[in-house]
Amino acid sequence: MLCVRFRPLRGMYVGQSERNQEKAFAAIRALAPVVVIVDESDQAEGGNRDSGGGDSGVAERMRASSFNFWADNALRGRVLRIDSTNRVDLIDSAMRRSGRTDIKIPILMPDEVARKQIFEVVARKHKLASAISDFTPFARRTPGFTGSDIELALTTAYRFALREGATAVTDAHLTAALDDFIPESRDQASIDHMTVLALDECRNRRLLPGNAEAIRREIEARRAARTA
Structure with a gap:
């Protein structure tokens, strides 16, 4: 290529x-x-x-x-x-407009299922030896994390493992990495704004996430709470 x-x-x-x-x-x-x-x-x-x-x-x-x-x-x-x-x-x-940009795919902040998949993909991408059988607990404790946040946390866990002389990343290493990690400060209102823009711009129902309407309702609820 x-x-x-x-x-x-x-x-x-x-x-x-x-x-x-x-x-x-x-x-x-x-x-x-x-x-x-x-x-x-x-x-x-x-x-x-x-x-x-x-x-x-x-x-x-x-x-x-x-x-x-x-x-x-x-x-x-x-x-x-x-x-x-x-x-x-x-x-x-x-x-x-159509003719110049025909297909628009909204890529939103990862939910719990997506975060679990990102953990798995990052481990394969970096060929990290892992003794973690299930990333679900870690996906559950990382709301608001982006893919790059998850990648940094997992590679940090790998460095912790190397420092101990371990042959694989364990649950304890990843837990320690997440405890050590300070997420980037993000304005939820800005994230909500960009999410709505992405959903509104999409012109194919099949490309919208299945929970698109639930996401909209959550955003409206947060907006209402901010203005209350």
Whole structure:
């Protein structure tokens, strides 16, 4: 598999940003069929046109060029673009419309079942020798943890095991790692806001989590409690 990583398109000289963008588009056409992954896509192509800017129109020109490129029917079936973002509302609505972005998959904070699966996947990913037969108790005690939080906790448990000369991570090691771990401070209101945005943006019922309505009710209850 060939992986090509583009440098940042923005340049400091007049016209450089637009030239870099055109080179990237030409490379995508030449490599097709190809998958293009755009991380933090709310920051790509100049962001949202309503956000303003003082770049002499560079962002607007790049945005217009991007809209034209990704709306080209000749790319259909040959170029798959995958965007990831925490703030879908900051992506220009013209880029989010059908024809440019057809499928939108909400990826929410992991629930207990998902956290258990993440523990298992991380252990396999890092090839960690584990004597833990069931991660359910650890998934139960980690509400609000992201995948990266779980990965850090599990790799910390592995370091604890190595320090003791153990051959495998045990329940005691992971318990100690979780006791030691200080989760990143996260604003629940912001998480709720991004969750609702993700659910609202999805256009396929089959891609919504089965408990989507329950999630909405929980968020509404928290909002009501905050304003009471």
